[in-house]
Amino acid sequence: MLPLAVTDLAAMRIGDKVALHWTMPRRTTDRVVLQADQQVEICRAAGAEPCAVFRVLLLAPGSQAQTTDQLPAALQVGTNRLMHYEVRLKNHAQHDAGPSNLAFVPAGWAPPAIQSVQLANKAQGIAVSWEAPAEDSQAMTAPGAVLRVRLLRHRLAAESATAPTKESTEAGVPQPTEQTLEAPEHPAAMAGGKWTPDSIVDADAQQNRSYSYTVQLVEQLTLEGHLLEMNGQPAETAALEARDTFAPAVPEDLAAVANATGKAIDLSWTAGPEPDLRGYRVYRRETDLAAQSAATSTPVLVSGPALVTVPSWSDTAAHPGVRYSYSVAAVDQSGNESARSAEVVEALPQ
Structure with missing residues (x-):
């Protein structure tokens, strides 16, 4: 009996690594429920190369699987080019029902890491600032690629946190624990330049709540007809409690x-x-x-x-x-x- 092939393999390039995740099938091609852990082969191919297995795992049927590929040095540098990943589930006779769907990511230079994230309370919200990458590092991006700064905001739990109030909810829905924010594009970047922003004000941060922010540079590019996204290494997380110490306007x-x-x-x-x-x-x-x-x-x-x-x-x-x-x-x-x-x-x- 052959395990069904994986159909939802996804890959994301983050710095010098690629994060992979997929759902393990629960049944065989004959619709028999799988009981034991299944052998999974993971392979990688760049350009016209054959897909070479670099890792073998034993995983439970129906589980949410994930693994990380530390890219070889040759795939971390140079002009951006297309590579892909596949997974195959093998039975005891080392047969399979075919490869999974292909998950494409870029090889080559990744966006540089953002440094020195700083947080400060402002009247308009929490100001998040960072050191923008140097112009020469941005020049390594592919022609036509778009650079953006992405922030992951995490609302930290607090023992003293009060129940949600009218001011802390919108349309009766509490603020999510995690939210993704993007710094607005600068006109220079929209015109094809390599400028990236170095600050943003999070006006949605609620007062008397603590937040952490992770900042990374994201490159969006098209390779061989595939619209892809590649993330730089996230900056070290910074945290701050939003405190309203700013007086309202004088009547x-x-x-x-x-x-x-x-x-x-x-x-x-x-x-x-x-x-x-x-x-x-x-x-x-x-x-x-x-x-x-x-x-x-x-x-x-x-x-x-x-x-x-x-x-x-x-x-x-x-x-x-x-x-x-x-x-x-x-x-x-x-x-x-x-x-x-x-x-x-x-x-x-x-």
């Missing part, structure tokens, strides 16, 4: 109107643009009537311990005939408070 367009009927001074301002804005605090100080603008007291919080959640507030504790200077500060979900706005002055008539 603008503050206006005050004396409401004699309601015995209050009504304030209004333009709502802040930040998605994590939590509310506002209103400050007041007394201004000397004679000096008009001279301060006679220090601004104090008058809106109470709870944040004002709308861009308006009424001071019902204002005394008639007393001139007050008002200012407003914005507060975000992390408790960061902005500087106070420009003051406006108003008084209730006596």
Whole structure:
């Protein structure tokens, strides 16, 4: 009886290695269920060479198989050219049902490794920066190939992590543990140049969560009609906790109107643009009537311990005939408070 041939062999070139994976068949060509481990021959061929076996494995039927091929030095250098892999499952008589599907990868120069990955908290998210490969190393890419920088972001588990909130989910779906990001192409690269970016801001990183980033250069090229992808060696992983230490924008367009009927001074301002804005605090100080603008007291919080959640507030504790200077500060979900706005002055008539 012959084991069925593998139909989903896949290969990925990563630096000087090729990662292979496939699904082991569960049955023979006669539809009999396989019981014992199966002998698997893995071969590699470059150009017109015959496919030479370089590894033999014993693997369980139905298992997800994987192995890594450390490329010979001759296949790591030179102009990019096509090579492929096959696997064959042998029975006890060393017969097989034929080769698997062919998995193609490029031989030759791989993209250089990215170095010196750095992470930093920014107001817009986590800034990921790295040392871009030198121009001479990029010149080894195949004609027409496209270089891109790819990042793998991994959200690290934390014992103190809270349950998902409205702010930490989108459409009710929690953020995935792993996500792949790509740095946007630079106009020079799109025009056929060899420029690669050296930074990206991950605006989707959630505050008070820890993330690790792995960065690698990816080359996309076509060889003999096959659209292929080849990865450089990933840079050393860097990790950081996303911390929001950045204050929201200072409120603008503050206006005050004396409401004699309601015995209050009504304030209004333009709502802040930040998605994590939590509310506002209103400050007041007394201004000397004679000096008009001279301060006679220090601004104090008058809106109470709870944040004002709308861009308006009424001071019902204002005394008639007393001139007050008002200012407003914005507060975000992390408790960061902005500087106070420009003051406006108003008084209730006596």
